[in-house]
Amino acid sequence: MIIDHISLPSSDLSRSQAFFGQVLAPLGIGVVKEYPGAVGMGRDEPEFWLVTGPAAPTPLHVAFAAANRAQVDAFHAAALLAGGADHGAPGLRPHYHANYYAAFVIGPDGHNLEAVCQLAQD
Numbered sequence: 001m002i003i004d005h006i007s008l009p010s011s012d013l014s015r016s017q018a019f020f021g022q023v024l025a026p027l028g029i030g031v032v033k034e035y036p037g038a039v040g041m042g043r044d045e046p047e048f049w050l051v052t053g054p055a056a057p058t059p060l061h062v063a064f065a066a067a068n069r070a071q072v073d074a075f076h077a078a079a080l081l082a083g084g085a086d087h088g089a090p091g092l093r094p095h096y097h098a099n100y101y102a103a104f105v106i107g108p109d110g111h112n113l114e115a116v117c118q119l120a121q122d
Contacts, residue, residue, distance in 0.1 A: 005046060008060060009053020011109055013039065016050045019108050022082040024048075026074030027064055027115060063114040069101045075115035076103035087112060 010016035017039045021031065024041060029048070033040035040046025048062070066072045073090045080086060088104035096102075102116040 003047075005040075005049060006062065007038075007049040007051045008062065008111060009109070010050045011053065013037065013050060013052050015108055019079075019082045019084065020048075020050060023075060023079045023084065023105070023107075023113070024064065026071050026078055027066055028071075029064065059110040059112060061112040061114065063102075063116050066115045066117040068119070069117050069121075072101055072103050072115045072117050076105065079103075079105035079107075079113065083108065084113070088114075 017031070020041060024030065028043050029041055031039055032042050032044070033046045037052040039050045041048045041050070064075070066075065069090070076090050084105035084107055087106045088102070090103040091101065092098075093100040093102050097118070099118055099120050100116065101118075102114050104112060104114050107113050
């Protein structure tokens, strides 16, 4: 791992916490710490933080690792149910490499969110 954690600004922390709680659950990621103005999410330790930020943050791209392709599919479905906008249905992206299976959604603050499994067919 080269990054210890990342913080994503949110214009509405409660809305973002509800959205990401639903979207990241299929990947085994949930809230592990909370502070005023910040919510830390991860599997065991907080690696992904939602923090109160500007009303119109610069959209970022964040890719979450999935253990298998079914998790990518579940992430995409959960994101759409949570109000995210489709930005690329689950599927292979051979222009990256032969086993790159990913799905993309746009979250509540305009961030491009991805779940990706880079393993051979599972």
